[in-house]
Amino acid sequence: MERSRWKLSKKNNFENFSKEHIAFLKKIKKEEKFISIFQISLFLLFLFVWELAVRFCLIDSFVASSSYEVVKTFINLHKSNQLWNNIFITFFEVLVTFLLGSFLGVLISIFLWWFKVFEKVCRPYLIILNALPKIALGPMIIVWVGAGMKSIIVMSLLISVINVIINVTLGFKKVDRNKILLMKTFGASKMQILKNVVLPINIPNIMSTLKINIGMSLIGVITGEFLVSKGGIGYLIVYGGQTFKINLIITGIAALSLLALFFYFAINKIEKYVNNCIYKF
Amino acid sequence: MIKKIIEARNISKVYYSLKNENIAIEDISFDVYDKEFLTIVGPSGCGKSTLLSILAGLIQASSGEVFINGELVQGFNSLVGYMLQSDHLLEWRTVKNNVLLGLEIRRLLNKENEDYALELLNKYGLYKFLNYYPHQLSGGMKQKVALIRSLALKPEILFLDEPFSALDFQARTTISDEIKYIIKKENKTVILITHDLNEAICLSDRVVVISNKPGKIKNILKLEVSGENSIQKRKDKNFSSYLEILWKEVDGN
Numbered sequence: 001m002e003r004s005r006w007k008l009s010k011k012n013n014f015e016n017f018s019k020e021h022i023a024f025l026k027k028i029k030k031e032e033k034f035i036s037i038f039q040i041s042l043f044l045l046f047l048f049v050w051e052l053a054v055r056f057c058l059i060d061s062f063v064a065s066s067s068y069e070v071v072k073t074f075i076n077l078h079k080s081n082q083l084w085n086n087i088f089i090t091f092f093e094v095l096v097t098f099l100l101g102s103f104l105g106v107l108i109s110i111f112l113w114w115f116k117v118f119e120k121v122c123r124p125y126l127i128i129l130n131a132l133p134k135i136a137l138g139p140m141i142i143v144w145v146g147a148g149m150k151s152i153i154v155m156s157l158l159i160s161v162i163n164v165i166i167n168v169t170l171g172f173k174k175v176d177r178n179k180i181l182l183m184k185t186f187g188a189s190k191m192q193i194l195k196n197v198v199l200p201i202n203i204p205n206i207m208s209t210l211k212i213n214i215g216m217s218l219i220g221v222i223t224g225e226f227l228v229s230k231g232g233i234g235y236l237i238v239y240g241g242q243t244f245k246i247n248l249i250i251t252g253i254a255a256l257s258l259l260a261l262f263f264y265f266a267i268n269k270i271e272k273y274v275n276n277c278i279y280k281f
Numbered sequence: 282m283i284k285k286i287i288e289a290r291n292i293s294k295v296y297y298s299l300k301n302e303n304i305a306i307e308d309i310s311f312d313v314y315d316k317e318f319l320t321i322v323g324p325s326g327c328g329k330s331t332l333l334s335i336l337a338g339l340i341q342a343s344s345g346e347v348f349i350n351g352e353l354v355q356g357f358n359s360l361v362g363y364m365l366q367s368d369h370l371l372e373w374r375t376v377k378n379n380v381l382l383g384l385e386i387r388r389l390l391n392k393e394n395e396d397y398a399l400e401l402l403n404k405y406g407l408y409k410f411l412n413y414y415p416h417q418l419s420g421g422m423k424q425k426v427a428l429i430r431s432l433a434l435k436p437e438i439l440f441l442d443e444p445f446s447a448l449d450f451q452a453r454t455t456i457s458d459e460i461k462y463i464i465k466k467e468n469k470t471v472i473l474i475t476h477d478l479n480e481a482i483c484l485s486d487r488v489v490v491i492s493n494k495p496g497k498i499k500n501i502l503k504l505e506v507s508g509e510n511s512i513q514k515r516k517d518k519n520f521s522s523y524l525e526i527l528w529k530e531v532d533g534n
Contacts, residue, residue, distance in 0.1 A: 178365055184339055185363035186386040186434070196382070200373055278373045 065246045073251040082236075087255055089232040090221060093149060094263065097156040097217040102210050104157075105164025112165070113172040113198065114190065130166055134159045134220070138227045147228040155227075156220020163216045164209055171205035172198055203278050207271040214263045222256070233259070286438060286470045287313040287336065292345035294331050304495035305331045309345070311489055311501060313438075313470060318461070320473045320481040323491035324531060329474045332496065333440050336472065337361045349438070359387070362436030362469075364444045368427040370415040376402070376426055377411045383434045398433035405429065405463055420448050421456040428460055432467060439464060441473040445480065453477075457484060458510045478524055478531070483511040490530040500530050 017025075047067040053059045054066035061069065077083035112119040138155055145151040175198050183193045225234025233256050240248030289312070294305045305328035313319050321329050334340045336347050338354040338361075347354040349361070370379045380398050384390040402408050407425060415423055424444055431439060444460070445453045461484050464471055475481055481488050482504060490499040505519060 176369070178367060179369050179371075181339070182363070182365055182369045183386065184357075185337065185361075185365075186383045187357040187359065188386045192386050196386070197371070200371070 063246060065250045069247045070250050070254060073247040074254075077236075077251065083255070086232050086236050087259060089149075089229075090225065090234065090256075091259060093152055093156065093221045093224070093232065094214070094217045094259070096153055097160050097220060098210075098214055098263075100153075101157050101160030101217060102164055102213055105161045105209075105213075106168055106206065108161070108165050109168035109172060110194065112169050113194070119169065126162065126166065129158075130162050135223050135227075138224070142228055148230070151228055152221060152224030152232075155224045156217055159220040159223075160213050160216045164213055167209040167212070168202065168206055171202045171209075175201055200278060204275060207274055211264075211267050211271060214267050215260075218256075218260055218263070283317075284315040285312045286315050286317075286350060287472070288348040288351075289336060290346045290348070292332065292335055292342045292347065294328065294335060294340075295343045306491075306496035309491075309496070309498055311498065313472060316468060316470055317487065318464070318471045318473065318485045319487050319489065320475060320485035321489045321491060322475060322478060322481045322531060323496060324493045325476055327491050327493045328496035329491060330442055332491075333442055333472065333474055337363060337440055359434070360437045362431035362434055362439045364424075364427055364431055364439065364441045366443045366446055368415070368420075368423040368447075370423055370426060370430075372415050375412050375414060376407065376418070379415065379426060380430045380433055383430055387434065389434070394433065397435070398429065401429045401432055402426075405459075419452070421452040421459075424448070424456055425459065425463075428463060432463075432469075436469070438470045438472070441471060443474055443476070445475075445477075453480070454511050476531075478528060479511075479515070482524060483514045502526065 050064075051067040054061045054064065074083065077086075112122065134155060137158065138151075141151045141155050145154050179197050179201070180193055183197055188196070221232070222234040222237075225232040226238055229235040229238075233252050236255075237249050237252035240246070240252060290310050292309045293307050296303045296305055309332060311319075321332065323329050331340070335342045336354070338347070338356050338358045349358060370376075371382065374382065377399070380402060381390060381395060384394050384398065399408070399411075402411065405425060407422065407429065410418060410422070410426075415426075418426065427444070441460075445457050448456060457480055473481075473484060485504060488502045488504060490502070491497065492499045
C-alpha cells in the first residue's frame with residue numbers, strides 16, 4: 001500500500017510538495033532501498049558462507065552440497081533439457097489447480113450463500129474435508145483417476161477448492177445485514193444483492209484467499225508429484241532423494257522457491273490491480 | 282379533513298425463539314396524515330425499528346394491517362423511501378453512482394430520472410462532490426447523500442430510522458435541520474424514529490410515545506413549537522414543557 005502511494009506521488013510534480021514532505025518521502029525511499037540491499041546481501045552472504053564452509057571442510061559436501069554444486073547442477077539440468085521441462089510441468093499443474101480451484105471455489109461459495117439451508121447441510125462435510133490431510137486420499141485418487149498428471153491435479157484441486165470455499169463463504173456471511181436491508185428497501189432481488197453488495201464487498205477477501213490458494217496449489221502439486229509423477233520439480237526432488245543426490249534435491253528446492261516467488265509476485269500484482277479497479281481511490 | 286396517508290391497525294409482532302416467545306409490539310394503531318412529520322419515540326429495544334419495517338412491508342406483522350393510500354400493504358412498497366441508522370453508502374461507488382443505486386435496482390435508470398437525481402444533488406449543495414467517494418465526505422454529508430438516494434426514487438413517504446444517531450451533537454443538529462428543510466421542500470410525509478427527545482420536539486408535528494416490552498402506544502402528542510430551526514425551537518417556552526412530558530412518558534416504563 002505504501003509503495004503504491006509512493007509511486008502515485010512520483011507521478012505528481014514535486015512542486016506542490018513542501019520541503020518537509022519531500023524530505024519525508026526521501027526518507028521512506030531510503031529505507032526501502034536499505035531493506036532491499038540488506039535482503040540481497042543476506043542471501044549472497046548465505047551462499048558465500050555455505051561455499052566457504054564446504055571448501056574448508058567444516059561441513060561435508062556429500063550431505064550439504066554447496067552453492068557452487070547447486071549452480072552447476074542447474075546448468076547441467078539446463079543443458080540436458082531437464083530444467084525448464086520440469087519447472088514447466090509443475091508450473092502448469094499449479095496454474096490449472098489454482099484457476100480451477102479458485103473458479104469452482106467461488107462458484108460453490110455463491111451457491112452456498114444463495115441456498116443457506118444447503119450450506120448448513122454441507123457444513124459438517126466441509127469441516128471434515130478441511131481437516132482431513134488430503135494426501136491420505138492420494139492412493140484412492142490414483143486408483144480412480146490413474147497415475148499421472150490428472151491425479152496430481154485432482155488431489156491439489158481438493159486442497160485448493162476447500163480452502164477457497166471455507167474462506168469465501170465466511171466472507172459472504174460477514175456482509176453487514178443492514179447493507180442487505182438497504183438493498184431490500186429498494187426492492188432488490190437476490191441476484192442484485194449478490195452483484196451490487198455481496199461480491200464487491202468481498203473482492204479484497206477473495207483476493208487474499210486467492211493469495212493463500214497459490215500456496216495451497218503448490219503444496220497440493222508437490223505432494224501429488226511426490227506420490228505419482230514422472231516429471232516436475234517434485235519428481236526431481238524425489239529422484240534426488242532416491243539416488244542420494246543432495247545437489248539435485250537442493251536444486252529442486254531452489255527452483256521451487258523461484259516458482260513460488262514468481263507466483264507470489266504475479267498474484268500480488270493482480271490483487272493490486274483488481275482492488276484498484278474496484279476501489280478507485 | 283386532511284387525507285390519511287398511512288393507517289396502522291392493531292399491529293402486533295411476536296418473535297419466537299427456541300425457549301420463549303417475545304412480544305415486540307402489541308396492538309399499535311395510528312394514522313399519519315398527508316405531509317405530516319410524525320416521530321416515534323421510545324426506549325431502545327422497544328420495537329420501533331420492527332414497527333417501521335412492518336409499515337414498509339419489509340417484514341410481516343403477526344397480526345394487524347397497514348394501509349398506505351388506502352391500499353393494504355403486502356410486501357415491498359415503492360411509495361416508501363427508507364433511510365437507515367447508518368448511511369450505508371457503497372464505498373466503491375462515487376457519490377453520483379451511490380445516488381443512482383436505487384434507480385438501478387428498480388430498473389428506472391433513464392435520462393429523466395438521472396437528471397432529477399443530479400438536480401437534487403445540485404439543489405442541496407452536493408453537486409461538486411459528484412465524483413467523490415464516500416470516505417472523502419463527512420458523516421453529515423453522507424447522510425444527506427443517503428437521503429437524496431432515497432428521494433431520487435420519488436417516494437411519497439419517507440421512513441427515517443434513527444438517521445442521525447451516528448453523528449456528533451453539532452452535526453446532528455445542523456443535519457437534522459437541513460434534512461427537515463429538504464423534506465418539507467420536497468413535500469414528503471415522514472415517519473422518524475429516534476430516542477432523542479430534543480430531536481423529536483424540534484422536528485415533528487406529532488410524537489408517538491411507545492412503551493417498552495411489549496411496545497404499546499402510551500401517548501400521542503401534538504406539538505406546537507415556534508422557531509425556524511432547532512436552536513430557536515429550543516428557546517420556545519413550550520419546548521421545555523413538551524420535553525418534560527415526553528421525558529416522563531418514556532421514563533415511566
